[in-house]
Amino acid sequence: MCFFSHKEAKEMACKTVFKVLGLALALTMVSQGAMAKGFLGSVGVSGGVFACTPDSFETDNDFGTASLINIGDVQNRSICPAGDLDYAQFTLTDVTNVIVETSGDTGDTVLTLYDSTFKEVATDDDSGNGSFSLIKQPNLPAGIYYIKVEEYNNDNEIAAYTLSLQSCTPDCTGKVCGDDGCGGSCGGCAANEQCNDQGQCEKLCDADSYEPDNDFTQAVVIGLGESQDHTICPPGDVDTLKFTLTDATPVTIETTGPADGDTKLVLFDAQGNQLAENGDKSRDDYYSKISIHLDPGDYFVQVTGYDENSIVASYTITLSVCTPQCDGKICGDDGCGGECPPGCSGDQVCNAGQCVDPWPANCLGEAGPSAKTCPEGLTDVGCCDNGRLVFCYKEQLWCMDCALDGNVCGWYPGDFFNPPGYYCAPQEYLDPEDPSGQYPVHCPGAGPCTPNCEGKECGPDGCGGSCGDCQGGGLCVSYHCVAPYPQSCLGPQTPSAPSCPQDLSDIGCCDTGNRVVWCDQGKLYCADCPTNQQPEYQTCGWQASAGYYDCGGQGEDPSGQNPLQCGFCMPFCFGKECGDDGCGGSCGTCQEGYT
Known part of the structure; x- marks a missing residue:
């Protein structure tokens, strides 16, 4: 968390910490070998495909189909498939203290209690064991009531849980405050007291002599x-x-x-x-x-x-x-919410109380903006200037010297926590520049840009141009053209083929090399499970909780709707001008006189 006295300073400090340090959690996940598809969060969960077993009370998905439950019952149930709702109905013949509870080994439920008019009486998320739910409702009048059980986000299965309905007798023996065990109260405490675990009131604090002074x-x-x-x-x-x-x-x-x-x-x-x-x-x-x-x-x-x-x-x-502190300073904060005179003129910016020339002459880090304005083309995506991260924030230019923390400036493709852009981070986690070429590494306003294609077959030239394109479905990786899948399997962050075969979806499959393969936004991705650092993620299989194939899964989709093995044929024309593409198609034809 960032703590600063002024709102603008706080926002900017948090922004710069994010640009420089915000990758820490994501990079830790990568280094520890998280699930290939799960880390990116780009793969959808299949609707209607599940590995759990619907319970015997189905179908009970609304008030009209609610199953019966009686006081004292404990029912074995499941939330299956993801999005399933379980409704139960009970009848009280007299005023009753009621306890409704879910429990199980794993799962996260939400309980809601309704009256006979379907009006909500009470709801609970996590008052039970773990992430299960518990409702204690005292003095329910006679009548018909309904219980609804759902998974917390309605996007996951709960293979097994129990739903219980019990009556309750209040017990306030030896207590002057707190819960009576049935959702009622044994009494209350004064405003400056709290009720302890033994049901006794304890003083928290004493009001001061200036009260009341509340408005x-x-x-x-x-x-x-x-x-x-x-x-x-x-x-x-x-x-x-x-x-x-x-x-x-x-x-x-x-x-x-x-x-x-x-x-x-x-x-x-x-x-x-x-x-x-x-x-x-x-x-x-x-x-x-x-x-x-x-x-x-x-x-x-x-x-x-x-x-x-x-x-x-x-x-x-x-x-x-407040006595302004401006000794030896000609600009900057005077310690009293004002500025030390005379301030900086022209393009100069303030650094440690002195006026200095703006970027690119100086890179001031978190001390303040390195230029009063941003050159045209500079955004919050940023760029790199000789190892320095430069970006625009609220129309001012900020510059961080990555090397001061032992980092480098480079392109990060983005993840759950960080949008794509240029960052300060360890070199092994960054690309030298945006592989798409959309965001040049060269900073606008840093002087003339000289295209750099030395030793490059393809990819951006650093100035918004290209060093060449890969033919035959080839992929540009580290400025060199490489063969696409199945020869290459480039992991969850880099497409392994520029397009997907017709039969491949985001649910994915496992190929003969124990690699998970899936389609995301029209591009084929492949992750080599056996190379994962964590043993539990070294096998490709079905992830029942997510509804797709991934590293760390087990076996085949039990429903049989999504085969384990990839059955598609991937045309391969890399390095070819003509001939068979391996799938019954052609990589091209030769001119007359050539074979």
């Missing part, structure tokens, strides 16, 4: 140079203070306190318009600080805990005159 009409006056001791108690408490300035003044409003405290500060003008906000001073200090130049007038400050459920047992708030 502008109750605001406590604080003067310049004054400190006040407060508490955020009970949870959700708001402390409101008011101060008046007779002259334009730079001020600092700051909270301090014990190490476990976490506050949030918001500053308003006399009309209630928000002027500034701060949550954390830094990564290590969760108290708050606002420094700002203010005109004469009345102002309000509100202090809360980090969220509506938090308390702060004690803290001190101080209002002081």
